[in-house]
Amino acid sequence: MTARHLSPDDGAARQRAAAAPDGLRPTWTGRLRGRAVAALPPDKLLPDTQPAYVASWVYVFGALTLAALAIVVLSGAVLALKGPAWWHVSSVGLFFNSVHLWSTELFFFFMVVHLWAKFCMAAWRGRRRATWVTGVLAFVISIATAFTGYLSQQNFDSEWISTQAKDGINATGAGAFWNVLNFGQMLMWHIVLLPAVVGLFVGIHVLLVRRRGVVPPFADDRAAPSHEATATDDGASAAGEGQPATTGSKGAWQ
Amino acid sequence: MQSLAALVDLSTPGHYVHWGFVQISVANLVVIAVMLVVFALAVLLPFPHGRSKR
Numbered sequence: 001m002t003a004r005h006l007s008p009d010d011g012a013a014r015q016r017a018a019a020a021p022d023g024l025r026p027t028w029t030g031r032l033r034g035r036a037v038a039a040l041p042p043d044k045l046l047p048d049t050q051p052a053y054v055a056s057w058v059y060v061f062g063a064l065t066l067a068a069l070a071i072v073v074l075s076g077a078v079l080a081l082k083g084p085a086w087w088h089v090s091s092v093g094l095f096f097n098s099v100h101l102w103s104t105e106l107f108f109f110f111m112v113v114h115l116w117a118k119f120c121m122a123a124w125r126g127r128r129r130a131t132w133v134t135g136v137l138a139f140v141i142s143i144a145t146a147f148t149g150y151l152s153q154q155n156f157d158s159e160w161i162s163t164q165a166k167d168g169i170n171a172t173g174a175g176a177f178w179n180v181l182n183f184g185q186m187l188m189w190h191i192v193l194l195p196a197v198v199g200l201f202v203g204i205h206v207l208l209v210r211r212r213g214v215v216p217p218f219a220d221d222r223a224a225p226s227h228e229a230t231a232t233d234d235g236a237s238a239a240g241e242g243q244p245a246t247t248g249s250k251g252a253w254q
Numbered sequence: 255m256q257s258l259a260a261l262v263d264l265s266t267p268g269h270y271v272h273w274g275f276v277q278i279s280v281a282n283l284v285v286i287a288v289m290l291v292v293f294a295l296a297v298l299l300p301f302p303h304g305r306s307k308r
Contacts, residue, residue, distance in 0.1 A: 055303060056296075057295070057297075109285070109289060116293055
């Protein structure tokens with residue numbers, strides 16, 4: 001990889017290459033690092049304080065959803081390690097099977113309450129549309145993931161669900177490549193493809209929450225109605241990436 | 255574990271509520287009701303304050 005020196009009047013490039021030492025144009029890794037750090041500086045990526053309005057139980061359900069998802073993934077990993085001959089017959093296997101089921105139930109329980117809360121807050125305000133959309137996508141794909149999980153139980157319940165679902169799926173045309181009667185295919189969707197997509201959207205969703213901040217209550221939002229109007233040339237809000245202008249200074253925000 | 259399982263008899267057919275074209279199991283209806291209660295409590299209950307804010 002070759003590093004080129006910037007000319008003194010190459011201001012725009014110099015700004016983009018702010019992370020590069022000694023005026024060298026960074027490699028793609030350097031540019032990526034610079035953009036990532038600019039978008040999510042460490043104090044924003046892992047904050048140790050939150051706005052005062054976050055001190056409410058209704059703001060807890062996003063974190064509860066993530067905690068339940070972690071239990072889902074961990075219990076699912078144990079089931080994958082040991083296999084169906086274990087989770088169907090041994091007491092410990094049945095326990096982990098139940099943990100996987102009930103953590104999924106709690107995952108959806110918390111996620112729906114989180115969804116209601118954010119809908120009532122109109123949480124897409126303040127340049128948070130992408131946060132809302134990634135949350136919706138994570139929710140919808142989670143439903144498909146849970147559905148393939150029910151198909152993977154290897155019992156009469158999964159047999160009933162798959163035979164009832166096949167006509168509906170076939171009616172959409174998706175049955176041509178997504179056969180709910182194919183256990184192996186449904187298991188792979190359940191443990192590989194769909195969890196990867198859910199994890200991707202949940203990860204993006206959390207990073208966007210870090211970047212834009214937790215949506216403020218309506219009263220605070222009215223106090224700062226110009227989130228988008230105050231956006232600067234680089235797309236960043238003058239009030240701090242969608243955070244209320246009343247909390248633009250760090251002392252007031254925290 | 256058996257005493258816990260005895261609380262809910264899973265060996266009988268499920269109970270359903272019919273309301274026009276809407277049909278929902280009592281179990282799902284209970285879960286939705288609990289979610290609504292939890293949501294209301296989350297909005298109304300005061301949040302314990304930990305360390306002081308800067």
